Amino acid sequence: MSRPIIAILRGLRPHEAKAVGRAIIDAGIDRIEVPLNSPDPLDSIGTLVDAFGNQALIGAGTVLTVDQVDAVSVAGGKLIVSPNYDAEVIKRSVALGLQSWPGVYTPTEAFAALKAGATGLKLFPGVMAGPAGLAALRPVLPIGALVFAVGGAGPDNFGQWIKAGADGFGIGSALFKPGMDVAEIAERARHIVTAYDEAAG
Numbered sequence: 001m002s003r004p005i006i007a008i009l010r011g012l013r014p015h016e017a018k019a020v021g022r023a024i025i026d027a028g029i030d031r032i033e034v035p036l037n038s039p040d041p042l043d044s045i046g047t048l049v050d051a052f053g054n055q056a057l058i059g060a061g062t063v064l065t066v067d068q069v070d071a072v073s074v075a076g077g078k079l080i081v082s083p084n085y086d087a088e089v090i091k092r093s094v095a096l097g098l099q100s101w102p103g104v105y106t107p108t109e110a111f112a113a114l115k116a117g118a119t120g121l122k123l124f125p126g127v128m129a130g131p132a133g134l135a136a137l138r139p140v141l142p143i144g145a146l147v148f149a150v151g152g153a154g155p156d157n158f159g160q161w162i163k164a165g166a167d168g169f170g171i172g173s174a175l176f177k178p179g180m181d182v183a184e185i186a187e188r189a190r191h192i193v194t195a196y197d198e199a200a201g
Contacts, residue, residue: 127152
């Protein structure tokens with residue numbers, strides 16, 4: 001069962017990528033992004049792709065330039081997540097056959113991102129928009145447009161976000177922080193999956 005949850009592993013180091021990836025995938029989360037402002041992120045992405053590329057969607061977050069899209073693709077990543085809307089980044093991702101999830105906050109950004117070919121929208125920062133903000137935005141978006149809430153969305157409020165129209169979530173510090181023990185990451189991942197399954201019904 002694939003859940004619409006992206007694990008955001010900001011600060012992941014290459015030597016721990018395989019163990020952390022295994023823990024998260026075993027818990028039931030099969031979408032993983034390594035933000036490019038992590039240490040040697042392309043090495044971590046490559047390690048995750050080699051180990052789990054046939055089990056999970058692996059890619060990068062904080063992707064800001066076309067050159068970065070190219071580098072992630074070379075590393076084997078299939079997922080491009082950005083904090084912002086950039087048409088060139090979206091178009092390059094799509095041209096390479098990668099999923100593109102740009103960050104949007106306003107209707108203008110949302111429609112521009114979809115027009116550029118985005119796979120889905122990352123509502124960011126979710127904590128600023130809140131479920132009420134998404135509920136107001138959702139009715140004007142095209143039917144079928146996917147919206148993942150990122151930042152301020154987690155196991156404590158999945159239900160509120162889903163009711164507001166969220167299709168999925170990106171989970172960062174509630175799941176992973178640099179230096180965290182793998183056993184704790186696994187436990188947090190299981191908790192997140194259980195909370196999502198209960199909220200999604």
